[in-house]
Amino acid sequence: MLGGSVAAFGLFVWAVLMMFTYGLGTTGLMHPNMWGVMIITFVFWIGIGHAGTLISAILFLVRSRWRTGIYRASEAMTVFAVMTALLFPVIHLGRAWQVYWFFPYPNQRQLWVNFKSPLMWDVFAISTYFTVSAVFFYIGLIPDIAIFRDHATGLVKKVYGVLSLGWRGTSRQWHHYMGSYGFFAAFCAPLVLSVHSVVSWDFAMAPTAGWHSTIFPPYFVAGAIFSGCAMVITLLLPMTYIFKWEPYVNLWHFENLAKMCLLTSGILTYAYFMEYFIAWYSQNPYEQAIFIWRANGDYAPQFWGMVFCNCVAPLLWYYRPARTNIYSLMVVSILINIGMWLERFNIVVSSLAHNFDPATWSYYWPTNIEWCILVGSFGWFMMWFLVFCKTFPAVAITEIKEMIPPPLKGKLE
Amino acid sequence: MASHAVARSGVRIKAIYGHLDALLTGIDRLKRGGFKGFQVMAPLPRHEIEEAVWEGRPSPVRWWVLAGALTGMTVGFLLPSLTAMQWPMANPGGKPVVSLPAYAIIMFECTILFGSLFNFTGMIVHCGLPAFFLDESIQDPRVTDASFGIVFTQANAADEAKIKQILQSSGAVEVTTGADTVYEVPNDV
Numbered sequence: 001m002l003g004g005s006v007a008a009f010g011l012f013v014w015a016v017l018m019m020f021t022y023g024l025g026t027t028g029l030m031h032p033n034m035w036g037v038m039i040i041t042f043v044f045w046i047g048i049g050h051a052g053t054l055i056s057a058i059l060f061l062v063r064s065r066w067r068t069g070i071y072r073a074s075e076a077m078t079v080f081a082v083m084t085a086l087l088f089p090v091i092h093l094g095r096a097w098q099v100y101w102f103f104p105y106p107n108q109r110q111l112w113v114n115f116k117s118p119l120m121w122d123v124f125a126i127s128t129y130f131t132v133s134a135v136f137f138y139i140g141l142i143p144d145i146a147i148f149r150d151h152a153t154g155l156v157k158k159v160y161g162v163l164s165l166g167w168r169g170t171s172r173q174w175h176h177y178m179g180s181y182g183f184f185a186a187f188c189a190p191l192v193l194s195v196h197s198v199v200s201w202d203f204a205m206a207p208t209a210g211w212h213s214t215i216f217p218p219y220f221v222a223g224a225i226f227s228g229c230a231m232v233i234t235l236l237l238p239m240t241y242i243f244k245w246e247p248y249v250n251l252w253h254f255e256n257l258a259k260m261c262l263l264t265s266g267i268l269t270y271a272y273f274m275e276y277f278i279a280w281y282s283q284n285p286y287e288q289a290i291f292i293w294r295a296n297g298d299y300a301p302q303f304w305g306m307v308f309c310n311c312v313a314p315l316l317w318y319y320r321p322a323r324t325n326i327y328s329l330m331v332v333s334i335l336i337n338i339g340m341w342l343e344r345f346n347i348v349v350s351s352l353a354h355n356f357d358p359a360t361w362s363y364y365w366p367t368n369i370e371w372c373i374l375v376g377s378f379g380w381f382m383m384w385f386l387v388f389c390k391t392f393p394a395v396a397i398t399e400i401k402e403m404i405p406p407p408l409k410g411k412l413e
Numbered sequence: 414m415a416s417h418a419v420a421r422s423g424v425r426i427k428a429i430y431g432h433l434d435a436l437l438t439g440i441d442r443l444k445r446g447g448f449k450g451f452q453v454m455a456p457l458p459r460h461e462i463e464e465a466v467w468e469g470r471p472s473p474v475r476w477w478v479l480a481g482a483l484t485g486m487t488v489g490f491l492l493p494s495l496t497a498m499q500w501p502m503a504n505p506g507g508k509p510v511v512s513l514p515a516y517a518i519i520m521f522e523c524t525i526l527f528g529s530l531f532n533f534t535g536m537i538v539h540c541g542l543p544a545f546f547l548d549e550s551i552q553d554p555r556v557t558d559a560s561f562g563i564v565f566t567q568a569n570a571a572d573e574a575k576i577k578q579i580l581q582s583s584g585a586v587e588v589t590t591g592a593d594t595v596y597e598v599p600n601d602v
Contacts, residue, residue, distance in 0.1 A: 104496065112496035112497070112499065113496075115492075115497065115516060115519055116493075116508075116515040121515075124518070124519055125518070128523075131529075132525060132526060132529045136529070139533065139536070143457075146557050147456075147557045149557075150552075150554035150557045150558070151554065162545065165537070165542040165543040165545075166544035167542065167544075167557075168454060169454050169556055169557055170454050171452070171453040171462050171466045172452065172466075173540040173541070173542070174457075174463065175466070175467050176472045176473075176474050176536055176540045177458070178472075179474040180533070180535065180536035183475065183528075183532050184532060187525050190521075190525070198518060398457050398458075401456060402458070406432075406433040406459065407431060408432055408433060408434045409431075409432035409434055409435045409584055410434070
């Protein structure tokens with residue numbers, strides 16, 4: 001599995017090198033479709049990266065017991081998904097070596113970035129999200145790495161010793177640790193909701209038909225949580241049975257994740273419907289044209305695929321035996337992931353392909369280089385995820401202990 | 414602050430407990446006996462230990478978070494505003510040079526970022542981390558597994574017998590002592 005992931009990432013590297021060598025002409029990008037698979041996949045991976053922090057922070061604040069078994073692996077998924085997403089704006093530039101132009105720094109031309117641009121908000125939102133999620137993830141790991149240190153020997157013990165920062169588990173440490181952890185959760189909770197809102201403004205701030213909508217932030221956030229929870233099911237379901245995690249992760253967790261998907265699927269379905277309603281109700285001919293074309297035009301298969309995967313397939317989970325059946329959980333969660341990629345395809349591609357001026361209309365379809373980049377991104381993600389599961393506690397040991405009643409001696413003399 | 418390895422002479426006393434209630438009894442009896450300068454070690458955070466040792470005092474990490482959040486909010490406003498004001502002529506459409514609705518997003522992100530990084534720093538500082546050079550004898554694999562511990566790193570030799578008696582009578586499964594050179598670590602109580 002790890003070998004396959006590394007091979008897929010190799011494909012990514014090859015495709016990106018081809019693109020850098022021969023230029024963006026190797027992709028299907030052509031005016032007016034200057035955003036394609038790379039932006040679609042960027043938004044897809046950022047969306048996947050929402051479930052981990054939602055589970056670790058928001059469910060921590062509401063003291064939800066079912067988060068315990070799955071939050072560590074979900075957090076790892078978040079960090080690696082955002083790492084994957086971060087690759088895409090860089091390679092999408094075409095001139096990746098000028099990526100530092102994104103950041104505000106005093107340069108020789110005395111120029112600064114435009115902080116009124118949604119793209120710059122996105123740079124801040126995603127770099128903040130990645131940094132804070134990674135630190136939050138690491139803080140959660142410290143006591144568990146100390147357990148690994150105390151059970152290891154030789155060089156491995158030294159490495160875990162350094163990574164655990166010499167954690168001893170004194171009450172002084174726990175006191176400040178728990179104080180810190182609560183604030184981290186409180187800061188991460190609004191961050192989860194803000195990141196995809198900011199990503200949605202990359203689109204909604206533009207006057208492009210099909211993008212310029214106030215429904216975008218909640219619609220994107222619901223979509224992100226939907227795809228993230230589905231990805232947690234897709235990843236953890238096989239791992240639970242391969243690594244024999246059943247005492248800690250079981251159908252109770254997956255059923256709750258399925259319920260989260262059901263809720264967010266309902267919100268998404270409502271948002272899809274409202275987009276059409278507003279296009280009709282606004283009597284804006286451009287809006288109406290783009291929404292009619294999405295359902296009937298060149299990209300109708302992707303549109304109806306999205307509707308099936310995101311609105312229809314999850315309905316199966318309203319039936320309790322279906323959301324407690326591992327096969328149904330696996331199949332529907334994969335369909336949701338496909339559906340959410342198609343949703344971003346619909347948003348990004350169709351609105352650009354049929355812009356305001358019919359003379360510029362075009363048809364975008366990804367080239368093999370772009371498909372390789374898409375497949376390779378899964379390789380990069382899985383490579384990190386598998387290495388993490390191999391070397392670090394993928395189930396939060398300390399928090400599992402908190403679930404168990406403490407050992408009591410009873411009446412003392 | 415981070416604990417530095419400072420050699421001190423003293424009696425080291427370490428007790429291991431298998432049960433939470435026995436540990437709490439031990440802490441209570443030590444406090445009532447007027448003994449300070451011991452550490453309690455646990456494999457997990459427990460409110461009972463927190464209450465027994467800290468008696469409701471909150472962690473000062475929260476002040477770090479507040480300082481970080483305010484710093485972040487200020488930076489998030491000043492960075493876009495001051496850089497935009499360097500180019501007051503580049504102002505298409507009569508839009509304001511300093512635009513609060515647009516900068517509110519940068520301010521929010523910086524508030525979260527700085528607040529979290531200050532939070533992490535505060536946690537590291539107050540926990541006394543990193544602590545790579547502490548006495549290995551304090552570290553016991555059992556207290557990151559399923560047992561609890563009380564450690565005196567530099568008890569007075571005159572108190573040794575009394576402390577051992579309290580620890581043993583409260584239900585410690587093992588009490589060990591050593592007069593060897595130990596290292597100063599921050600005290601809990």
